[in-house]
Amino acid sequence: MHVRPIGTSALRIEVDDPLAWFAFLDGERHAGRLAVVDIIPGARTVLLDGVTDPAAATALIRTAPPPAAPPVETAPVTLHVHFDGEDLPFVADHAGTTVDTVIRTLTGTDLTVAFCGFAPGFAYLTGLPWTMPRLPSPRPRVPVGSVALAAEYAGIYPTASPGGWRLVGRTDTALFDIDRDPPALLTPGRTVRFTAA
Template sequence: MEIRTVGTSALLIEVDDPLAWFAALEAERSAGRLDAIDIVPGARTVLLDGVASAAALAATLRGWPPPTSAVVAEEDLDIPVTFDGPDLGGVAALVGLSTEAVVEALTGATFRVAFGGFAPGFAYLSGLPWSVPRLDNPRPRVPAGSVALAAEFAGIYPTASPGGWQLVGRTDTVLFDLDRTPPALLTPGRTVRFVAVA
């Protein structure tokens, strides 16, 4: 583990399992033993922001054993998906399967929200059965609700935006709503399953 201070009231820790660290730190905060305002997991890091003493917290964290569980207390979420994306056939060719087998693999997988980013409500979902490349030429506009794959992640575009991920389907599920608490539906650690619809 490597720990860096960020400004005067934040720490960035580089760890092997950010989601496990996020779950452990969130549990400590919930129990009143950690004073961070925000805990934000990334692909290889966890940011703790709004801490009273970055130096004191860094010293405490250096004495912690690595956490063993990435369990976060959130109910599983099923997301209905229509698998008719323009890149579905290309993904099937890349992984050496039929389009039907790709859909079966995606609906049979259990995904976990590893971290958020790119846009409000966008979640990087780990658990993809294969790795697929991004598009060579990103699209100038990807419709909201597009279910997409890139590298080892799946994701769903919460709003229309440019994007270079492989589009395999679409959903009507609202991923980001300022009137909801929290606004993002897909929060770190939550498990997600895709359910195929006609």
């Protein structure tokens, strides 16, 4: 584990299990032992932003035992998906299986929100048995609600945007709503299930 200062009021922690560290640090924040504005997990890092006392936060992190895996959410977010994505045949071929098996795998696997980024409401979901290459060049516009795969992640585009992920389907569920609390439907640590619409 490495702790690196970012400017004068942020720290970046390089760790093996960002979700476990996210849950631990969030617990320390709620217990009043860590003064920080935001804790943001990534693929292999956790960023602490708005740290009031970086020296004290660094000492807390360096002396903490490795945190246990966070508890699994008891109420998964279920998303109804129309599995009609144009890249389904490619995904099946790359995985060495059939389109029907890909859909069964996507609907039969509990996915976990590892971290969020790229766009407000975009969650990187882990738990799939394959890795998928991105497109050689991104599409200029991916429709809102598109369910897609890239590398070891699944994700859903919360707004129409350019994107280079492999499209497998679409959902009508709103992933980001500024009037909702919190605005993002999918947050780090949440369990997500796809069902065939």
